[in-house]
Structures are given as structure tokens and as C-alpha cells.
Amino acid sequence: MQTPKKIAVVGAGLVGSLLAIYLKRAGHQVHVYDRSPDIRNIEFSGRSINLVMSDRGWRALEQLGLDEEIRKIGIPVDKRAIHLGTDELNYQRYGNEDQAIFSLSRGILNRKMIDLAEAEGVEFVFESKIWDVSLSTATLHQGETERGEWHDLEYDIVFGADGAFSRIRHRMQRQSMFNYSQDFLKIGYKELHIPANSDGTHKLDKNSLHIWPRGEFMLMALANTNGSFTCTLFMPHEGENSFEQLKDRATLVDFFAQHFPDTKEVIPNLVEDFFKNPKSYLVTMKCFPWTHNDKVALIGDACHAIVPFYGHGMNAGFEDITILVEMMEKYGDDWEKIFKEYENSRKPNADAIAELSYRNFMEMSSKTADAKFHLQKKIEKWFSAKHPDKWKPLYSRVTFSHQPYAEALAEGDRQNEIMQEILTIDNIEEIWETEPIEHRILDLLKDKKEA
Amino acid sequence: MQTPKKIAVVGAGLVGSLLAIYLKRAGHQVHVYDRSPDIRNIEFSGRSINLVMSDRGWRALEQLGLDEEIRKIGIPVDKRAIHLGTDELNYQRYGNEDQAIFSLSRGILNRKMIDLAEAEGVEFVFESKIWDVSLSTATLHQGETERGEWHDLEYDIVFGADGAFSRIRHRMQRQSMFNYSQDFLKIGYKELHIPANSDGTHKLDKNSLHIWPRGEFMLMALANTNGSFTCTLFMPHEGENSFEQLKDRATLVDFFAQHFPDTKEVIPNLVEDFFKNPKSYLVTMKCFPWTHNDKVALIGDACHAIVPFYGHGMNAGFEDITILVEMMEKYGDDWEKIFKEYENSRKPNADAIAELSYRNFMEMSSKTADAKFHLQKKIEKWFSAKHPDKWKPLYSRVTFSHQPYAEALAEGDRQNEIMQEILTIDNIEEIWETEPIEHRILDLLKDKKEA
Numbered sequence: 013m014q015t016p017k018k019i020a021v022v023g024a025g026l027v028g029s030l031l032a033i034y035l036k037r038a039g040h041q042v043h044v045y046d047r048s049p050d051i052r053n054i055e056f057s058g059r060s061i062n063l064v065m066s067d068r069g070w071r072a073l074e075q076l077g078l079d080e081e082i083r084k085i086g087i088p089v090d091k092r093a094i095h096l097g098t099d100e101l102n103y104q105r106y107g108n109e110d111q112a113i114f115s116l117s118r119g120i121l122n123r124k125m126i127d128l129a130e131a132e133g134v135e136f137v138f139e140s141k142i143w144d145v146s147l148s149t150a151t152l153h154q155g156e157t158e159r160g161e162w163h164d165l166e167y168d169i170v171f172g173a174d175g176a177f178s179r180i181r182h183r184m185q186r187q188s189m190f191n192y193s194q195d196f197l198k199i200g201y202k203e204l205h206i207p208a209n210s211d212g213t214h215k216l217d218k219n220s221l222h223i224w225p226r227g228e229f230m231l232m233a234l235a236n237t238n239g240s241f242t243c244t245l246f247m248p249h250e251g252e253n254s255f256e257q258l259k260d261r262a263t264l265v266d267f268f269a270q271h272f273p274d275t276k277e278v279i280p281n282l283v284e285d286f287f288k289n290p291k292s293y294l295v296t297m298k299c300f301p302w303t304h305n306d307k308v309a310l311i312g313d314a315c316h317a318i319v320p321f322y323g324h325g326m327n328a329g330f331e332d333i334t335i336l337v338e339m340m341e342k343y344g345d346d347w348e349k350i351f352k353e354y355e356n357s358r359k360p361n362a363d364a365i366a367e368l369s370y371r372n373f374m375e376m377s378s379k380t381a382d383a384k385f386h387l388q389k390k391i392e393k394w395f396s397a398k399h400p401d402k403w404k405p406l407y408s409r410v411t412f413s414h415q416p417y418a419e420a421l422a423e424g425d426r427q428n429e430i431m432q433e434i435l436t437i438d439n440i441e442e443i444w445e446t447e448p449i450e451h452r453i454l455d456l457l458k459d460k461k462e463a
Numbered sequence: 464m465q466t467p468k469k470i471a472v473v474g475a476g477l478v479g480s481l482l483a484i485y486l487k488r489a490g491h492q493v494h495v496y497d498r499s500p501d502i503r504n505i506e507f508s509g510r511s512i513n514l515v516m517s518d519r520g521w522r523a524l525e526q527l528g529l530d531e532e533i534r535k536i537g538i539p540v541d542k543r544a545i546h547l548g549t550d551e552l553n554y555q556r557y558g559n560e561d562q563a564i565f566s567l568s569r570g571i572l573n574r575k576m577i578d579l580a581e582a583e584g585v586e587f588v589f590e591s592k593i594w595d596v597s598l599s600t601a602t603l604h605q606g607e608t609e610r611g612e613w614h615d616l617e618y619d620i621v622f623g624a625d626g627a628f629s630r631i632r633h634r635m636q637r638q639s640m641f642n643y644s645q646d647f648l649k650i651g652y653k654e655l656h657i658p659a660n661s662d663g664t665h666k667l668d669k670n671s672l673h674i675w676p677r678g679e680f681m682l683m684a685l686a687n688t689n690g691s692f693t694c695t696l697f698m699p700h701e702g703e704n705s706f707e708q709l710k711d712r713a714t715l716v717d718f719f720a721q722h723f724p725d726t727k728e729v730i731p732n733l734v735e736d737f738f739k740n741p742k743s744y745l746v747t748m749k750c751f752p753w754t755h756n757d758k759v760a761l762i763g764d765a766c767h768a769i770v771p772f773y774g775h776g777m778n779a780g781f782e783d784i785t786i787l788v789e790m791m792e793k794y795g796d797d798w799e800k801i802f803k804e805y806e807n808s809r810k811p812n813a814d815a816i817a818e819l820s821y822r823n824f825m826e827m828s829s830k831t832a833d834a835k836f837h838l839q840k841k842i843e844k845w846f847s848a849k850h851p852d853k854w855k856p857l858y859s860r861v862t863f864s865h866q867p868y869a870e871a872l873a874e875g876d877r878q879n880e881i882m883q884e885i886l887t888i889d890n891i892e893e894i895w896e897t898e899p900i901e902h903r904i905l906d907l908l909k910d911k912k913e914a
Contacts, residue, residue, distance in 0.1 A: 159610070185645070188744045189700070193644035194636070249640070293639045 015345050016040050017168040020152055022142045022180055024051075026063075026118075027312030027329035028173035029125035032134040033076060034337050042134045043167075045152070047141040052126060056119035060203060062234035062242040063121060064089065064113040064221075064323035066411040072330035075337075078128060085124060086114035087235045093220035094380050095231075095274055103220065104380065104389060107405075107412050112219070113323065115234040117242065145170055145183050150307040169347065172310040173329075176297055176317035181310055190299065197294040197319060199229075199373065200255060201246045204285050206278045208239025215278045216241060223380055224272050229253050230377040231272055243279065245286075246377070255291050294319045296366050300359055303351035311336065316362035321372035322410060328365050328417070332358055364417035368410060368424075388431050391444050395453055402457060403427065430456040466796050467491050468619040471603055473593050473631055475502075477514075477569075478763030478780035479624035480576035483585040484527060485788050493585045494618075496603070498592040503577060507570035511654060513685035513693040514572060515540065515564040515672075515774035517862040523781035526788075529579060536575060537565035538686045544671035545831050546682075546725055554671065555831065555840060558863050563670070564774060566685040568693065596621055596634050601758040620798065623761045624780075627748055627768035632761055641750065648745040648770060650680075650824065651706060652697045655736050657729045659690025666729045667692060674831055675723050680704050681828040682723055694730065696737075697828070706742050745770045747817050751810055754802035762787065767813035772823035773861060779816050779868070783809055815868035819861060819875075839882050842895050846904055853908060854878065881907040 016039045021028045024046035035042045065086060073079040090112040094102040106113065126136060143162060144153040150170045155162035172180025185192050206215055216222055218235035229247035236242060248254040258264045261283050268275060268282060279285075297317040303309040312329030335357050339350040379385040389405075396403040406424030409415050415423075433456060434440065434449065443449060467490045472479045475497035486493045516537060524530040541563040545553040557564060577587060594613060595604040601621045606613035623631025636643050657666055667673055669686035680698035687693060699705040704722075709715045712734050719726060719733060726733075748768040754760040763780030786808050790801040830836040840856075847854040857875030860866050866874075884907060885891065885900065894900060 159613075162610075189647045191644075191646050193642075193646075195642050195644075196640045 013344075014038055014040070014340060018166075019043070019169045019171065020045060020150075020165065020167040021171045021173055022046075022145075022152070023172070023174035023178075023312075023314070024048075024122075024126060024136055024138070025173060025175060025312070026122055026125055026326050027333065028171070029122070029129045029134075030072060030330060031171060031173055031311060031333050031336075032129045033078075033132050034333055036129070036132045036134050037076070038337075038340060044129070044134060044136045045140045045142050045154070045165075046136070046138050048138065050126070050136070050138040051119060052123045056117075060118045060242070061201065061232075061244045061320050062236070063116045063118050063326050064234070065116055066113045066323070066327050067413060068324075068327040068331040068334075071414060072334050075334070081128065082116070082121065082124065083114065085120055085237060086116045087218055087237060088112035089115050089219055089221050089234065091220050092380060093217060093222045095222060095224040095272070096381060097224075097271075097273065099274065102380075102386075104386075107408050111408070111412050113221075113411060115221070115236070117236050120237075142174070142179055145172075145180050145308060147183060147187070147304040147308050169306070170308045172308065172314045173312050175313045176295060178310065178314035180308065181299060181314050184301075184304060184308070184310070185299070187304075190301065192299040193297065195296045197296075197373075198248050198250075199246050200249050200291050200293055201244050202255070202286065202291050203289050204231075204243035204245055204279055205281060206233060206241035206243055206275075207280065212239045214239050214241065223376055224275070225377050225379075225381040226253075226271055227378050227381075229271075231275065232376070241278075246373070249291075258286070261287075296370060298363065298366060300355070302355040302359070306347035306351060309336075309351050309354065316358075316366060318362075318366045318369040319373065320369070321376055322365065322369040324365050324369060324410065328362060331361075331414075361417040364421040365410070368406075368417065368421055384435060387441060387444065388435060391434060391449070392427070392431065394445060395450065398450065399454075402454070426460050430460060464795075465489055465491070465791060469617075470494070470620045470622065471496060471601075471616065471618040472622045472624055473497075473596075473603070474623070474625035474629075474763075474765070475499075475573075475577060475587055475589070476624060476626060476763070477573055477576055477777050478784065479622070480573070480580045480585075481523060481781060482622060482624055482762060482784050482787075483580045484529075484583050485784055487580070487583045487585050488527070489788075489791060495580070495585060495587045496591045496593050496605070497587070497589050499589065501577070501587070501589045502570060503574045507568075511569040511693070512652065512683075512695045512771050513687070514567045514569050514777050515685070516567055517564045517774070517778055519775075519778040519782040519785075519865060522865060523785050526785070532579065533567070533572065533575065534565065536571055536688060537567045538669055538688060539563035540566050540670055540672050540685065542671050543831060544668055544673045546673060546675040546723070547832060548675075548722075548724065550725065553831075553837075555837075558859050562859070562863050564672075564862060566672070566687070568687050571688075593625070593630055596623075596631050596759060598634060598638070598755040598759050620757070621759045623759065623765045624763050626764045627746060629761065629765035631759065632750060632765050635752075635755060635759070635761070636750070638755075641752065643750045644748065646747045648747075648824075649699050649701075650697050651700050651742050651744055652695050653706070653737065653742050654740050655682075655694035655696055655730055656732060657684055657692035657694055657726075658731065663690045665690050665692065674827055675726070676828050676830075676832040677704075677722055678829050678832075680722075682726065683827070692729075697824070700742075709737070712738075747821060749814065749817065751806070753806040753810070757798035757802060760787075760802050760805065767809075767817060769813075769817045769820040770824065771820070772827055773816065773820040775816050775820060775861065779813060782812075782865075812868040815872040816861075819857075819868065819872055835886060838892060838895065839886060842885060842900070843878070843882065845896060846901065849901065850905075853905070877911050881911060 018041045019035050021032050021044045024044045028044055032042045032044050070079055073082055090106055092104040140154055142152050142154050143158050150167045152165040153162040154165055172178050174180055184190050209215055214235055222233040224231040231245050233241040233243040250256045258267055264286055295317055296319055299315055302315045311332045318325055336354045339353045343349045392405050396405060409420035470486050470491045470493050472483050472495045475495045479495055483493045483495050521530050524533055541557055543555040591605055593603050593605050594609050601618045603616040604613040605616055623629050625631055635641050660666055665686055673684040675682040682696050684692040684694040701707045709718055715737055746768055747770055750766055753766045762783045769776055787805045790804045794800045843856050847856055860871035
């Protein structure tokens with residue numbers, strides 16, 4: 013058992029709320045600050061991509077016994093449905109028959125998490141803006157405006173769970189030996205909407221993540237429990253086929269008719285939504301260290317904001333909590349040690365999921381429409397079924413396992429090298445399901461292991 | 464001729480002062496702000512590495528006819544003098560007989576540059592802290608403290624020449640699509656001092672850059688005009704042979720006796736200087752874009768702070784000015800175009816000199832003590848003398864030419880590949896000065912060009 017501390021969590025998002033529950037259960041006094049109004053009392057903003065919860069996220073909830081509550085508000089998604097432009101859909105299963113990720117509305121999930129945290133005795137302070145922190149004393153500086161009067165809030169420990177534009181990290185950035193990077197993608201996104209049928213059913217298969225892959229841009233849709241889908245259009249900010257070009261109603265309608273003809277029936281408010289909803293940016297942020305002595309620690313997007321293409325932003329943040337709590341159990345009151353081990357354990361894995369997420373845009377927007385890629389997936393699945401101990405596909409390692417992301421990435425690169433070699437074999441389309449190919453893969457696995 | 468504008472330059476360092484002269488000569492009203500007191504009225508800080516001016520820096524001064532003024536306060540340095548630990552010195556010439564870089568004291572040079580700028584009619588405002596800028600209007604926000612009262616200063620154009628920790632860039636960092644990184648080296652540095660002999664002469668050869676290469680750490684010395692040398696000790700902050708370990712007088716004296724025995728006579732105030740002078744950090748900062756519309760532009764360290772191991776921080780900053788002025792002459796009053804072309808032209812070259820500078824620590828601290836490396840240099844010099852049109856060594860491309868840094872880096876990598884192959888030839892130590900080797904290099908040059 014740890015000595016009870018007075019702890020502030022800055023940020024009442026998903027990671028902040030879940031962390032608060034863990035800290036409360038560990039016996040601490042926990043206050044959560046958020047600059048926005050209570051999300052339970054407002055409409056959502058129209059700039060969110062639906063979340064997908066997978067094994068890493070579930071584990072953090074299961075340990076608290078909260079997973080069942082959350083499963084009720086999600087929809088299992090076990091495959092991709094690829095819209096190639098024709099009427100035909102191409103389905104790509106994510107894992108085994110019994111494996112699925114869960115589509116969740118960020119807003120609904122966040123409301124639920126805050127409810128659960130309040131029920132545990134966590135105290136939330138909304139519309140309270142934290143502008144700065146004194147790192148050596150864990151003192152928060154709170155005020156109405158950045159240049160106005162500030163009040164000091166004293167804590168034993170502060171967690172910065174305040175997202176990609178974290179003010180807590182912003183203070184740490186000004187320290188010597190603090191490494192930091194922010195990298196914006198040339199691709200942005202905009203939320204669109206597929207409403208439910210009048211009887212409340214879904215207009216598309218609700219258990220699929222729908223993708224319209226078009227190379228440099230793509231459309232995506234994930235189901236909500238109320239029969240609707242949250243759609244996201246990803247495309248470059250500027251240049252050919254970009255947001256910059258979709259300036260008026262006619263151009264927009266033409267563009268969708270040309271590239272996404274099968275959405276005409278299901279996105280009735282295309283024009284209104286497109287011009288009403290903001291265009292959002294995609295950024296990868298990395299930094300190190302994540303902690304300051306035994307006083308301040310960053311967690312979630314605040315220390316490793318990633319692009320959304322692997323669906324792992326929340327899962328990685330929840331796994332941060334799992335590892336932090338492991339260290340708390342291991343090192344008791346030695347918070348300096350807890351923080352050091354936490355950041356050292358998580359940093360390489362955060363870098364790995366950042367890399368995987370960045371690469372996955374190419375997979376989703378281009379490769380899902382590519383015959384060679386389909387063949388590769390088929391061969392991997394076939395071989396994996398024959399040798400489950402020898403081959404677990406990268407997607408499964410990342411999504412349906414707790415293997416550290418860095419190991420999954422390294423293993424995935426090795427597998428990909430093997431598959432690229434296999435795909436060069438003459439007539440592979442015809443002969444992939446044969447013993448010689450099986451043996452060739454086994455040999456390559458042996459070679460690469462020894463290399 | 465451009466329409467006269469009211470221009471603020473933030474930062475009265477070397478780049479800010481020189482830029483101000485160019486802008487003034489182009490007919491603009493120019494105010495330079497600096498947060499520090501006038502460097503002409505204060506003692507220097509004891510945390511500077513001596514600068515070296517080379518061709519890129521000279522060109523920017525020559526175009527204004529100011530190079531002769533500056534040559535008077537510098538000392539030509541035409542070679543490295545490698546202190547291997549024995550009494551014997553190993554000399555490595557930088558270029559041809561008539562080529563040298565110039566050692567300059569940062570403080571003396573900066574004073575001189577401000578004198579020159581004032582003489583042109585540039586107005587300097589010292590001890591005036593610029594905390595923020597409104598990018599869309601080129602308005603500076605000035606005040607005594609960051610949280611205190613601020614005054615607005617209105618300009619047509621603002622240049623941020625305010626160094627690695629630029630406040631102007633800090634504002635730009637908060638814009639969407641602004642990419643940024645800061646990376647600290649594990650190595651820091653501390654200034655030490657070799658005083659002049661009592662008759663005012665130098666204790667070591669003044670026309671050499673002295674290096675004591677010791678692998679993970681090194682000592683360096685560059686001459687001043689007053690007979691002294693500015694020394695710099697580079698070593699890791701932590702770990703074996705680190706600043707962390709040199710905690711007391713006895714350890715420090717032992718360490719120097721063991722690793723730098725020949726400095727005992729020439730650094731009499733080792734202990735005092737070491738414990739008095741601050742330990743400094745080394746950081747590489749990169750960002751993009753460098754400009755905002757036609758209103759604000761970053762220049763010098765503010766947009767590309769690099770580590771000092773190639774001696775090109777100032778030279779790269781001065782070359783920024785050369786390119787900016789080229790664009791001013793080309794595009795007249797179209798400042799948006801001037802800024803776009805300036806940043807697009809400079810960015811790849813700033814990245815290249817950052818990479819070259821980073822790599823050069825290894826060259827200075829380790830390779831200069833390595834026999835294979837000496838042999839490589841000898842072969843390159845020999846071959847280059849025979850085929851000056853086919854082979855210009857990387858150091859010369861970077862330091863004694865105006866070839867864009869990015870091209871120099873690419874060419875240097877190609878040459879290095881060739882030399883690595885040559886160095887694997889049996890008995891190369893004996894046979895390097897022969898026709899077969901010459902032809903082998905010529906063949907490799909042809910292969911690599913075609914590749």
C-alpha cells in the first residue's frame with residue numbers, strides 16, 4: 013500500500029479519467045482539472061474519429077472490473093469492409109473468428125468514464141484552466157486567461173493527461189535536456205455522418221470498419237450504437253484531391269459522386285456537414301523525459317500523440333496506465349523510481365506505435381485496394397493457421413495481444429521481409445497454398461532468426 | 464529598389480546585427496531589440512566556444528565591404544593540431560596552402576558587428592525583452608517580465624534572429640502545421656582558458672585548432688588575438704568520464720593529469736575556471752516553416768540551431784542572409800514570395816549542416832586519433848591533387864566553397880563510400896600512392912555516378 017498523496021490530474025479525457033480511478037483506488041486524494049465544460053452537459057464537437065478499443069485498452073478496464081460497463085456502449089468490429097468503387101465489397105477479417113475491436117463514440121465513452129470516476133470519489137473541476145506548472149513543487153497555476161491573474165494549486169504529484177497540446181509538457185519543454193518533436197501530416201480530416209435508418213438500424217454492416225481507399229485520400233466509417241456511423245474523410249490539406257480544392261458545393265458533390273459513388277444514399281447531409289465541421293490536423297508528438305523527479309509525469313497523448321490510423325491512441329494511453337500501476341505496485345512510495353521505470357519502459361513502445369500508426373495510413377488508403385496485399389494477407393493467414401506458434405500477423409500482435417509495441421514492430425518488419433521474398437516467387441498467385449511454399453517460409457524464418 | 468519598410472530584428476547577435484546592416488542599406492528603417500545589456504559595456508560570460516569564420520561567412524561580409532574590418536580581429540587557422548597524449552603533435556591541414564578558417568572571439572566580433580551596424584544608422588534597443596509576437600500583424604509584445612505588463616510595438620516586418628530559444632519561433636510553434644524538434648546531445652561543454660605568455664605571445668601554435676581527442680570526450684583550443692586561447696572541454700553530462708564525475712578538485716586535477724598531461728603548464732587556472740564557469744548544453748533544433756506570410760521570418764539559430772562541431776553555426780546564419788538578400792533583389796516588394804523562396808532554398812541546406820555538424824563530433828573526438836582515418840585523408844588529398852575536378856574533399860566543400868550544404872553532404876557520402884572500399888584493399892598502407900589505386904578510385908567514381 014502506498015502512503016496517500018494529494019494528486020492532481022490535468023485533463024479529464026479518457027486517459028485522465030481512467031488514471032484518476034486507479035489513483036483513487038490506490039488510496040490517494042485525486043482532483044481532475046479540465047479547461048472545458050463538463051462533457052456530460054454539452055453537445056459533442058463534430059471533430060472526432062470514432063475510437064476502437066482493443067486488448068490493451070480492455071486490460072486496463074478489466075483490472076478495475078469496468079470492462080463490462082464499457083462493452084455495453086460499443087459495437088464489435090471484426091473486419092474491414094473495403095468499398096472499391098463498384099457495388100461489391102471486399103471483406104478483410106482482423107483476426108480469428110472470435111476476435112474483434114470495439115467501435116466507441118469518444119463523447120459517449122468519455123461521459124461514461126467521468127461518471128465511473130465520480131462514483132469512485134474522484135473530484136472533477138471543469139472549466140478550470142491550468143496554464144503552467146512549477147515542476148519542482150508540483151504546483152499548478154490556474155486562471156481565466158493566459159495573461160491574467162493566476163492562482164496556485166499545491167499538490168504532491170501532478171499528472172499531465174492534457175493531450176497533444178499539453179501545458180504541463182510545455183513547461184517541461186523549456187528544461188535543458190528535454191527532447192521534443194511535433195510533426196504534422198500533410199493529411200487532415202473532417203467528420204461526416206451516416207444517419208440511422210428510420211427504424212434505428214444501420215445503413216451499412218455495423219460490424220465492419222468501412223474504408224473507401226483511394227490512394228492519397230480515403231473515407232472511413234465506424235458504427236455507433238444509435239444506428240448511425242461516424243465517417244471520417246482523410247485527405248491532403250493542399251494539392252490535387254485536397255481539402256483546399258473542395259471549396260464549393262458543386263465541386264464537393266462532384267468529387268463524392270466520382271470517388272465515393274456508393275455514399276450518395278447514405279450521407280444525406282454531405283454538403284451541410286462538410287462545410288459546418290472543422291477540418292482537423294494530424295500530428296505526431298514525441299518527447300523525453302516524461303517525468304520530473306517524483307513530482308510530475310506525463311501520460312497518454314501528452315507525451316506521445318500519434319496519428320489515428322492504427323486505432324491505438326487510447327489503447328496506448330490506457331497501457332501507459334497499466335504499466336504505471338505495475339510500477340506503483342512494485343516500488344511503493346518511491347515515486348521517483350516509479351516514474352523512471354515507467355518512462356523507460358513506455359518510451360520505446362510509444363515510439364513504435366507512433367511508427368506503426370504512421371505507416372498504417374498507406375496500408376489503409378492504398379494497400380487495402382491492392383491485389384498483392386490481399387494475397388499477402390491470405391498467405392499469412394494460411395501459414396499462421398498451420399503454425400500458430402511460428403507466425404502471428406502484425407495486426408494481431410498489435411491489437412489482440414499485450415506484446416510490447418516495439419517487439420511487435422520488429423517482428424512485423426521481419427515477417428514483412430519474408431513475405432516480400434515469397435511474393436516474388438513465380439506464379440505465387442496459383443501455388444501459395446502448397447507444401448513447398450510452407451517450407452520456404454519455414455526456411456526463411458530460420459534464416460532471419462539466425463541473422 | 465524596395466519600398467522602405469519599418470522592420471524589427473529581434474536579437475542583436477551576429478546574425479541579427481549583420482541582417483540589420485543589409486536591411487538598412489536596402490533603404491529600410493531598422494530597429495534591433497535585445498533582451499541583454501549592450502555587449503559592448505559588459506564582460507563576456509565564460510560560456511562561449513570561439514567561432515570560426517569560413518567562406519560562407521566571409522561572402523556575406525564581402526558583399527558589404529566589411530570583411531577587412533573583421534579580418535583584423537581574427538587569427539587564421541589552417542590546420543588541426545592533434546594532441547595524442549605524447550609530446551608529439553600531429554598536424555592535419557584543412558585545405559590547400561592558402562586556405563584557412565579564422566578564429567574569432569564571439570564577444571569581440573559581436574561588439575564589432577554592433578558598432579558597424581550603428582555606423583550604418585541601425586537603431587539598437589538593449590535590455591528590451593520581446594516575449595511574444597502577433598504573427599498576422601508583425602506586432603511585438605515587449606515587457607519587463609513574461610507575466611507582467613506588455614507594450615505593443617508595431618512593424619511592417621519582424622525578423623526573429625533571437626537564437627536557439629527564440630520567442631518568435633515559440634509563437635510560430637503553436638500554429639497548426641508547424642513542424643519542430645529539439646534534440647539535446649548527451650555531451651555538454653565548459654569553457655577553460657589558456658592565458659598568453661608574459662610577453663603577449665601564444666603558448667601554443669596560434670594558427671592551429673588544437674584538439675585532444677579522447678573518444679567520448681575531447682578538449683579543444685582556439686587562439687585569441689591577445690595571446691590567449693579559449694579552450695572548450697566537451698564531455699558527457701553523465702556516466703563514465705563525465706562532468707557528473709568531476710565533482711571535486713582532486714578528481715578534476717587527476718583527470719586532466721591522466722588524459723591531458725600536456726595541458727598542465729598551459730591551463731594554470733584549471734580548477735578555478737572549471738568550477739566557476741557554467742556547464743552548457745548542446746542542442747539541435749529544426750523547424751518548418753520559417754516564415755509567416757509577408758510578416759515574420761526566422762533566421763540563423765532561431766530556425767536551425769546546430770551543434771558546434773563543424774564550426775558552421777555563424778557561417779550558416781550568415782549564408783541565410785546572403786540567400787534572403789538574393790531573394791529581396793529578385794522579388795522586390797513581394798515579401799511573401801521572398802520569404803517562401805528563402806525558406807524553401809535554405810531548409811534542406813540547414814538540415815544538411817545540422818547532420819554534418821552532428822557527425823563531426825565523432826570525427827573530431829575519435830577519428831582524428833585513428834590511423835585509418837589519417838590514411839584516408841592522405842589518399843583523398845593525393846587523389847584530389849591529381850584530379851581536382853573530380854575530387855574535392857568534404858571539409859573543403861563545406862568550408863571553402865559556397866556549394867549548397869545539402870549537395871556537399873550527398874557528395875561527401877558518395878566519396879566516403881568509395882574510400883571505405885579503397886581502405887579494404889590489401890596492403891593499402893603501402894600501395895596507396897600508386898596508379899592502380901588511382902584507377903580504382905576513378906572506376907568507383909564512374910560506378911557511383913551511374914548508380
